[in-house]
Amino acid sequence: MLDTAIVGGGLCGLALAAGLQAQGREFTLFEARPRLGGRVLSVASEKAGMRVDLGPTWYWPDTQPGMTRLVADLGLVSFPQHDSGTVLRLHDHDRKAAPSENESVHAGARRVEGGMLSVIEAIAKKIPEERLRLEQALTTIFDRGDHVELHFRQGDSLLVVQARRVVLAVPPRVVEEQIRFEPSLDDNLIEVMRETYTWMAGEAKAVIAYDRPLWREAGNSGNAYVTHEQAVLGEIFDACDATGTRAALGGFLALPPSLRDSFKAGLPMLMGNQIGQLFGPELEHGEQHYQDWAAEAYTCARRDLIPPDDHPHYGNPYLRQAIWDGKLFFGGSETASYAGGYMEGALDSARRLVREIGRFAPVVSPQSGDKTTASNADSVALFGQWVAGRQAELLEAYRKQLNRLLASADKEIVTQRAMVATMEQVFSEALLRLEDLSFDMGDVAVERGRSALTPEILKTFDGFIQFLIDSVIEYNRTSCALSNFPGEDKPSKDYLQAILRDIAAAWKEFCLSVNAFFIAKTPVDATA
Structure with a gap:
């Protein structure tokens, strides 16, 4: 039986495949087209x-750290x-x-020199050729209790695959329109999928x-x-x-x-x-x-033929939940918590999926190749130094997000959107920074699904969000660019409360992602 089936050979699916390959996990990637890349052409x-x-x-280096790192x-x-x-x-x-x-x-x-397809080609080289299957279109997924059964259309024939889990790295609207689920998905989830516009479709x-x-x-x-x-x-x-x-x-x-x-x-x-x-x-x-x-049938659903009135907003948490007891996951740029729709969002989604798969299928023993030259305390301290440095750059990051929004056609609630985007960018960068550090997970306790390292990492953010709020309030008061936008230069109490609710939701997801990162690295026998 296949361990993980990845459906979709765009940037998200390929980045996920490369991540699983680096961990030594078993997978096969299935792509409906005769080529890899999805919307990258x-x-x-x-x-x-x-x-x-x-x-x-x-891609934009100022706000897209994942793409910047990947290209390098x-x-x-x-x-x-x-x-x-x-x-x-x-x-x-x-x-x-x-x-x-x-x-x-x-x-x-x-x-990128050679076009963006150069990125796809370079990632594909990291994946064994036998793990990539082209011209296989998924039509049906069955929940079989301890595994899923996938039916692919391969020309005029049917291919049946059994896997412990499946990741759909395909636009949600295309999934909802083209793939049948047995049993059917939750009505609320289906509605979210239908409402999620496929970027540029x-x-x-x-x-x-x-x-x-x-x-x-x-x-x-x-x-x-x-x-x-x-x-x-x-x-x-x-x-x-x-x-x-x-x-x-x-x-x-x-x-x-x-x-x-x-x-x-x-x-x-x-x-x-x-x-x-x-x-x-x-x-x-x-x-x-x-x-x-x-x-393009594998890009554009029927609902995508009617363009949205405004710039689409992505990141609905329904699309980031594990379904069927951890056997079904949704991926793709439209599911990203940061930079949804962009290539950066596809990478954000792929990193989340690597963590999620590790959470539901922890390693049996410490991963080979893990660095252990620094103690966990040293790594936490290094992470804390990074957070402190990022806090010093926080206002400038907010200004860049704000200026981007002010230059767009949609200038509604720009303070709120810029602050939330700033925090989401920081959280995305923080997860990348964690991946750079070494942690010895052999003796790290896990109680009730929570790693002992999680609160130590989260504690380094004490005062971080309040610093952003204070800095933004002061900056907005003196900003000439915002003087023509009543309510933005001096946010009301209700406006600030709405901002805090959105940031709190982003913080909650970051906390879960940090914990999932450590759980994925923790040997099975260390969990309790």
Whole structure:
């Protein structure tokens, strides 16, 4: 019987597989597509002589520590998104675009040489080939008491797999729409799955390659926004390589899925015309690459065809609960407690799943390769030093989150969202820091499911949240940026109480994650 079945070969599923492989655990990963990567898709451009991204393109080191570390650990090379030059805004299809200068669009974003698929390929190399199964679509999951039974569609045949547990690293809406559960899942959980928008599922993306970046030569950044009613590409950006010699422009389609389908035959001409209107007629006829994610059955559910009114919010705790007595887990970026929807969220979800699997299936003996050069007290002290250092940087982290929100279209309750995002970022970084430290778990007691090391780690955060609250209140009072947002510059008592409730929920989840981290490392015979 298989120990763990991972369903979904996107970033989350692969990162989870690599984590289980590093622990020496048994698993097999099943992917419905004939390729790995999920929404990560990079394709070769003959004209540009490089791969271009038709899925995720960027990560942000300031707020995404997991991606930053992963790129470095994999030995990949990153480079900053090109933003220098004039930004163009086209509000009327009969007029020229209006230029604006000194405008930072991508807020410190970085890209990866070779495209984001380089990340997927590098992780996949860490996993034995025989543990990766492609073109196997899960249709049904049965709870068989002490194990689960999985039915996969493999071409015209049926594959039946028995496993002690299964992880669904697939967007929740796709799971709800395409996979049958016996017995049925809880109605509340099903409703949450239906309400969880699949990030970028209803979108389409194009990248157009050229011999030279003529827009740069003309002083343009490549960034452009088209907002009139006839817009085809709504947002355009520079997609050149790090040197700027391999030339390309990228863009997100402004047309909804139904119109994209209706205009499918004419889209290449329409996209070329709009690029020519913005940057010059000589750029009308580039080499076009196009991906409509709404046409991808394993990405876009029917409910995703109707875009959300506002930026979707992720992290519903229902999607992070173990189901069927620890035999069924949900993963993927949409389930993340931090950075949901982004690649960072996929990594956050994968790390949680590694901890959760370890909680339900503790190691029989201490893991080989664990470092024991430092005592547990030394490791706790090192962690405490890290927390103290992070507290000193807390206000700056809040300011970055706040500025990001103020630059977005959704400017509601920005103080609350920025504070919660700051704490969630810190907790995500803290769990990464724990993984760097060595702990000798042989003599660490576990009573009633709680590791003796858990309260020692949590104690290092004494006063941390209060420090953030005090710093934010003082900063907001003197912030010119918030002076035009009544209630944000001087949060009311009720507003602060709402913020505290959200932070308390994040703190509770962090406490459980810390404990799960230690339980996963504790030998079975040490628990009681």
